[in-house]
Amino acid sequence: MARTRVKICGITRLEDALTAIEAGADALGFVFYAPSPRSVEVKQAAEIIAQLPAFVTTTALFVNAEREFVDLVIRDARIDLLQFHGDEDEAFCNSFSRPYIKALRMKPELDLNAEVASFSSAQAILLDAYRPGMPGGTGEIFDWDRIPEQHPAPIILAGGLDSGNVAQAVAAVTPYAVDVSGGVEQSKGIKDANKINMFVNEVTRAN
């Protein structure tokens, strides 16, 4: 079985980015969605990213953003991957000069296979908890049994993960990667080095 990758989302500070990388995280997420308490300015993200070492994937997260804004972020920050958390369709997601991840929130009525099929150009599908009015970062888990054993695409598991449940999640779902935000924070947008280290260690232990 391949090693489960780790993405730490909601990075707002260089020290948190470097802590995550030092701990062994594969990817960092930057939230370009103003209503989020983890939102970053383009300049702020660009300055952090410019100081990162090689071989770390940087992900820019959007919720129903204007095309011009996505292009501006790609132009001004060294972004490797886009992550769409809103109602964007495949044509929009696939129309930029970067590969993308599509986030799907696990609404009770969601037909997962059909949704995944409608984003066949995505590099991976991120599955997150559903809470009305919150496009992400809920800190809540969902019923992992809803994910079929045969994954229809590479799955990034998100939603309420922390060092106490991530090993169980990896064993239950065998995702391509796990994504965490609130579970490694001391407060919204501020990461906790101990929690990051414990989280990455638990994923490593589960592999």
Ligand SMILES: O=C(O)c1ccccc1NCC(=O)[C@H](O)[C@H](O)COP(=O)(O)O
């Ligand atoms: O983190 C946010 O504030 C956020 C806001 C709007 C859309 C997405 C957002 N986060 C997306 C992520 O990738 C989170 O890591 C994911 O939702 C899991 O969050 P958490 O349950 O806090 O680990």
